[in-house]
Amino acid sequence: MSDLTLPAKRVHGGTVADRLTDTVRTRVLPARYLRRNATGDVVETPAELFDRVATAVAEAEAAYGGDVDHWTDRFGERLAGLEFVPNSPTLMNAGTDGQLSACFVISPQDSLDSIFATLGRAAKVFQSGGGVGYDFSRLRPQGAPVRSTGGVASGPVSFMQVFDTMCEQLRQGGRRRGAQMAILRVDHPDVGRFCVAKRAENELANFNVSVAVTDAFLAAVRADEDYPLVDPQTGERHVATDATVAFYSPAFADAAPERVDANLWRDYAAAVPGLDAYRDRLDVAVGDPLSLPAGLVWTLAVDGAWRNGEPGLFALDTTNRDHSFDVDRFPTHRIAATNPCGEQPLENFEACTLGHVNLSLVVNEGVTPWFERDRASEDGNDEETTGDGAALAADVERLLADAVDFDRLRDVVHDGVRFLDDVLTVSTFPVDEIADAVRDGRKIGLGVMGFAELLIQLGVRYGSPASVEVARQVMAFVDRESKLASHHLALERGTFPTWSESKWATPTRYPDWFRRHGGLDPDDWPDRFPLRNHNTTTVAPTGTTGMIADTTSGCEPLFDVVNFRNADEDVQGAERLVEVDSYFLDVLAANGYDPEAVRAEALSLLEAGRFEGPSSLSVPPALASLFVTAHAIPPAEHVRVQAAFQEHVDSGVSKTVNLRETATRDDVAAAFELALATGCKGITVYRDRSRRTQVLTTRPTTRDESSDVGRDRDRDVATGDDRPASERWCRRC
Template sequence: MTQTTERPAAAPGAPTGTAPAGPSARIAVLKRDGGVAAFEPAKISAAMRAAFLAVEGQGAGGSSRVRELVDVLTGQVVAALERRYGAGRSVDVEEIQDQVELALMRSGEHRIARSYVLYREEHARLRAAAASLPEPDDASRGAELPQMPGGARIPDLRVTGPDGGQAPLDVDRLRLVIGEACADLDPAVDASAVLAETVRSLYDGITAAELAQAPVLAARSMVETEPDYSRVSARLLLDVLRTEVLTLLAGEPQQASQAQMAERYPAYFADYVRHGVADERLDPRLLDFDLERLGAAIRPERDLDFTYLGLQTLYDRYFLHTRGVRFEMPQAFFLRVAMGLALEEDDREARAVQFYEALSSFDLMTSTPTLFNAGTVRPQLSSCFLTTVDDDLDAIYSGIRDNALLAKFSGGLGNDWTPVRGTGAYIKGTNGESSGIVPFLKVANDTAIAVNQGGKRKGAVCAYLETWHIDVEQFLDLRKNTGDDRRRTHDMNTANWVPDLFLQRVEADGDWTLFSPDEVPDLHDLYGAAFKDRYEHYEAEAAAGRIAVSRTVRAKDLWRRMLTMLFETGHPWITFKDACNLRSPQQHAGVVHSSNLCTEITLNTSRDEVAVCNLASVNLAQHVGPDGLDEEKLRATVRTAVRMLDDVIDINLYTIPQAENSNRKHRPVGLGLMGFQDALFTLGLPYASEAAVEFAGTSMEAISHAAISASADLAEERGAYASFPGSLWSQGVMPHDSVARVAEARGGDLDQPVVERQDWASLRERVQRTGVRNSNIMAIAPTATISNIVGVSQSIEPQYRNLYVKANMSGDFTVVSTSLVRALKERGLWDDVMVSDLKYYDGSLGAVDRVPADLKALYATAFEVDPHWLVRAGSRRQVWIDQAQSLNLYVLEPNGRTLDELYRAAWRQGLKTTYYLRSSSRTHVEKSTLKGTDGRLNAVAVAPAAAAVPAVPAAVAPPVTAAPTAVAAVVPTGAPQPAACSIDDPECEACQ
């Protein structure tokens, strides 16, 4: 839709188009301090728009009318100054501001001009006042109780208690709680403003519950202007939690400030454990710990480290409760998890303190099932379960039953359905024909919905199918919103398990034959050269008419359909069978038949073995500084993490015997990472850069070396895992050594460089000599939820947007890039106009003229980073990982050629799996202000197509590489964005 706007008449000789974007070389600005700076028209535009914002509200700053008008007026000011001063002369700041006033008046914008005049006068007054005052004492900042602005008085109000009785509002406590919450944060945090906004929402007779929430919502509404208000909101929510917890344990109303709670924490902790055991929530063995010693180890100040999103997530779904009333404070939560993991340790208290320190400092975080259940009476701590569904009715329904039992306590599921015979295959027992896998997948889908994990979240499952299965085309359609709904699985994830031979046929434009597995049963267990030989044998058999159920298709056509469905429905994902198996350390013990719910686990499965994996993630942001990676700290964190994960195996509650047998025999764990984007911000490395790709490899190599060393330490202490003999580990083959096996199988067609920086020679020798404790050690999970808790970017993801509203099961949350705000403040660029710009451009800096190019490159958002950079970084990481990684791919404008090149690049560069394909959504950040709301945010507003993320800055363009011949475009640009591809799917958290 084209929109026209009436423009004011331009001054003679003034430009009528867009205002100049960059500094003017003809004019210099004489600053108030006597210095000289380049003249920047973008600053004039920002000042004008600030005046419009002040008069017309936040919505004005992002309107097309205002933007076009400001561009014209800026052009007029520039032209007037250039006529008057010409080249080489300096112009005073006040003269520039005079010209802005004149331009506003001539355009007829008298109210805006008046606001601009008042703005100048107020800032002149503030400059004069600041010059006469001493510098504030930073040590005392935030210590005083907030006052109402202008000396206003808080009205006399009464508060209605739970019993219906009323009491006067405790004004002093309200001021104390807000003052504590705002202390020691960014100077821009204004406790008086939070107090005023809180008072604005109060009324006579307000309930105690509403009063407790009022400051939280007041601070929450300010997050977009200063990210530290998120921490203020979290601290105010802490006060709600303290009251809830202490009242329950005391049996009568109790309150405590943060300072008071710090003193009470040790005694509270002992009461908490006793109550939890009596309430049959906590394992009675926790009473055997030295509770006084553990209580003394608690760090109360760490309660203040949460963002609002993190603490609200814990409050809603993680903290233990008695019939909806919580009795678990944050540090008790972390210590409970630590104690639960230390139950089998020799010195339980010392290990519990070690684990607690790692968790509560946010150096690492275990996965959601471990956080939910460690230390409780039902300690199901594992994240992922992988199963193979065999080809008979009893096995099929046993597999669906196993799904229900495994999902009950928060497990995420990956099911290998390839063995189940396809449509039209002969059934000897009934002398009939099979209906194929789709009807059974429908039952599995509905089972996942029925088992909702106690209301905490839906069951989650992913079905895998090999590309040669006769039902693969029906499998591709499972997530479509059209067609027979009885043959659709709207809630089940799906993934293609793709052999190398298929992609080789695509590149050769060859044929591809589909079979029913009952006639070609050995294909399921073969990979590499053995698969190729046997597959070609079956093709010859089919051509000779000796196979009853088969069909030949053009490989490119099937590949096109796979990519089309991936774009249209978000499924099935693309995962690579041969890379997963050729690099598996457990080749001697079985076959990897699928990945898991989130595509990072690659473990063997069979009818008798259900693979289990236990996850944790290192917070990489906590292990980097401006000078690089702190390898010593990283090694210590990894050592603790691997020990915790190994303990999970022995403590875990197993709901089916096949899972327990497999897990105790092989003892796999999956250590990953999160906060990768935050680490890049600290290092000043744009995601789309060679340096970031290099860092992805070096940081993962350091984690890999430390994790394998830690597992070898445990092997010396506790013994190697039972199936160690014959493994790649026992042969001295480290994860990166196995890359050569993939290259050999593909005839050298692999673009995945390997460069050693750590001391691998001595580690190889040690592992061969002593063994490792765990068959598999590393896997990078999505971490969407635990990264929210910690307050860092999830997993290895690029930053989604610099300002957006995040929706999950705890509600809607304004998310602002703290790192970006800090950088903009350092350059004097963070103001209301910048907030408006970020909303208007949906969290992107690309089109904001006054932001320097280096910041645009560093803070490029996910859809501004060419996805080939994500593949290259993933490839470098994959070298060092014995399992896989949950790698999302972001494509701004998908089409067939783009997706074909991207996924073939992922295959050729040695990735084992890929996860979601994310395309830019049709909804964006609310363009109007969030200030003045009650905190229940209006998450998104439909935006015109023209408001999509702007063009990628040149600084983040991908390297030009020769791409293979592309399949013709088949995916329609502009198709509806599938709900399953939202940036944060709150229903899919089993691995997180």
């Protein structure tokens, strides 16, 4: 590799329009972001879009005695330079009466009034351009008695269908379909029904779903023990009803559908390997306290994720332990759900207000890449070795000190935090309770995109031990600087109103937490650390915003150097979108290759269905190996990168563990186990071509059903919008 040249990535073009890809300039922005007149004609240029956003957001400065003109120019420069991009609703609605945050959590209580009030609030959110996550765990299970009517409850999954129908009917702000996340606790009596709710691809098409797993459940999985189900009304052990027995008991495996609507053994056991091992452990009788083998629920979740990417897992106890508030002391701050993308665990009615720093643009010129440097550690690009941890960390620290313009990165982080705090000030919200929650906590989510392109410029293989250490150190810097920026804003503008209840008010009481998230010594702040925003960092998927910035999404690897993208009809039109990684072309040119010739070769192979990644192109193996792609990375390496980011992120990290089509359920289980063991707050996997359509693919046709392995095809119905959880709704982030 020593003769390879890796140029520092820079934006090209003297105008905003010139810096954008053809797809973004001619399809994405006109369809979603540029203003239109009364007759539907586009009346805004890309430069005017960024000017509109910068001007509208900087108006907040007047409320704090700031220089509005200065910050209008400063924010405009960051946007026009593609150094920082906010979430889609800010780009769409800034300068109008619309709300500017991406997503919210609004969870129903167990009453019809609350359920349908939540439905109405969600509809308002969808109209304003946002998405909604819900915790359905408070709803009583199917078959539970309803004293007011003498009937029985229909259960969370049935009400999810109502929400799904509502969402289907509304296009957000007249432009986009709604986005929803459903969360159910693993100890809810209907967890089995929930795990199989999306096995058919047309079911709950407007939902992502995740099971909220607890420490007690995971311990029971490891010990192969049963665990108790809990009555959501009383908090006591669930007493089996006719409905729960009919679903879980093998005694009803031969019952007719007219008598029993669903039975685990009749409807699913034959298609779920390993489930039969638990058949004899389910001796369930009406009136008995109900427990389930933890391995049974784990097997259902793993099988669903292997089949089509759902459900994901949400680490409930880990999330609350890492919260800015001690939920044992202040239980009203307990978190039960996430936004639709999963990277923002939110208290009820909180909002995720997101912005993303483009890491691909902070590399210095003339960097000596990792593979040419003298190092004390073993080869950190070798996926089989980790070397000495301290030596590797020191080597990576020296690499980053030479290669990354940390002064520039610091400035962009500080400007990004200020921008997002200003967004909270100028935004309106569709629901009063949301406005109150946003005001009380002022939660923001500054994240990153372009991480994979940063690694390539450094000469570091994505997934290697060195890449994990780069993730850890870069995100630690972003997190620390975001806290310092929020601290400075607190001194200027005041702390968030519930600051006194937060861990930031007593750093020495939570020293390890404070060191990790503040990057500071708690003994230097024995009494208080004023902060403007109770959370400052998250890592979102940045699907559309990454396209706008012409870089890789969030902390994801490069999907491939060329691929198809399946987008909504308003963006895609009659032709499939084809994406070619622009930095790959830059590297080709810098090393004496004709980028247009290689591009033409890649497109020809792609259209013929014979493209197998960079190694299938007429380029040197050393060059191809630098552009490691999503399916070439072992699942454990995906997870370790996510876990490294999570160490220094307040909220969560949205990442998909991309699996090859041939991956097994054991591969899924191993990814789940590693993610939960290494502190990830959530985990999503997606096996290539496990759905009939997916957002990103290198295949010109839909999945060949004849090649399906182990699928119950009779239960699959084609839909037009099936995507892995962390990709499907990323257009908001």
